[in-house]
Amino acid sequence: MEDLFVIKIGGNIIDDDEKLSSFLRSFSSVRSHKILVHGGGKLATRIAGKLGVSQQLIEGRRITDAETLKIVTMVYAGLVNKNIVAQLQAKGCNAIGMCGADANIISAHKRVHDTVEYGFVGDIDGVDAPRLRQFIKDGLTPVIAPITSDKEGQLLNTNADTIAQEIAKAMSSYYHVQLIYSFEKSGVLLDASDDTTVISLINKKEYAALKQENKIFAGMVPKIDNAFIALDSGVKKVIIGRAEELDNLINNSAGTIITHE
């Protein structure tokens, strides 16, 4: 099986032109097959503010009313996605920007929740892995914005971490997949305030021990739990680390590697 890197890039890099450009230079030089999944950054919130659309977050998730959906569709699938694609093209990477609706690569439904009305938020039903594989075979690099749609044509705001995870899982039928979450921290830290305390390798046994000793920063727990779910579904390795160090994350000399062994 050939290698495939599914790389999620976090919001704060997208808000910084220089860091984004540097990240995209590293990304375009990755010689294996690759898919980029991006978040939206704070731009959507800024534009919502200017347009007078108030924003509400519950447990870190944006409540997406009709006006907010328009803004995130504009910013994520329009401005951010096309800027990334144009920059990658200029760096010799034949990128194709998409959201989940395009070629129906991600099917989703509107979230149903007992107590919280999330609004137009999507939960993923499936990923069309054969289609994404066809694009890769045709020499294209998919760049995915975190917007999906349901069967009725309703666009839905969808968590980018989850999209990266679902794509990585689905593509594991065809490739040796490594899933990279690149963000502003150096990896999973023993001390959340000290960037030099990166745990370089986590397996299930060690994770259980670290959790028992309360050594995992609470915010990282869902990310690591999801990583193990991805590993259980065929993903070979999950890597968490700093976006500026993408080269080193790829060659396993930086960040936290999460594996079964």
Next chain:
Amino acid sequence: MEDLFVIKIGGNIIDDDEKLSSFLRSFSSVRSHKILVHGGGKLATRIAGKLGVSQQLIEGRRITDAETLKIVTMVYAGLVNKNIVAQLQAKGCNAIGMCGADANIISAHKRVHDTVEYGFVGDIDGVDAPRLRQFIKDGLTPVIAPITSDKEGQLLNTNADTIAQEIAKAMSSYYHVQLIYSFEKSGVLLDASDDTTVISLINKKEYAALKQENKIFAGMVPKIDNAFIALDSGVKKVIIGRAEELDNLINNSAGTIITHE
């Protein structure tokens, strides 16, 4: 050669949810191969107004400063494009939304003009017809937003009529191409104020006569001139007419048909 319809949809339909939905129903039921090119409508101007970005038009073309470019990228390649794609998916048409930067399907450069500084406006260098053909062979229907990029990764605002024309010309190597401009009028009119005076067929000889008698509404002249350029480059037929009558434009029972004979 198989048939391919390249269909441009004008701005005023995009601004009207009901008309757009009805148009997309007709579009999705076209059984031949098809490509949709859309404009942006007045939404970009409305959002620019709300964001306090003033808009300037010279000869009907928007002067695109950096802030305006962000807005048209958001609105055209984001909101409008993804809404159309999601609706087509719901109607059983496997649409894939793209701008010119995606898969580098349209290469362009920033317009250079002796006296007018248009800003970030693109003029087209070429269309990757083999790539578009591959998408069509793979069962996809391209939906193109009027944004392109140059070799340096700069996004550029680009005229949708011109994009439709260049795509139609380029695809003529592979398909029997008919180019449809659908908008708010019934076709080319003898009397601009009377929608029943549609000229049903225009060839070069008749066009020369009509122009000599001053019977062509000035605003239509560039559209018809461009139609003949497209015909000279291999396009079989150019059809101009009302978006609500797409079915009839396709079966040649409405609108103005422009051909060589």
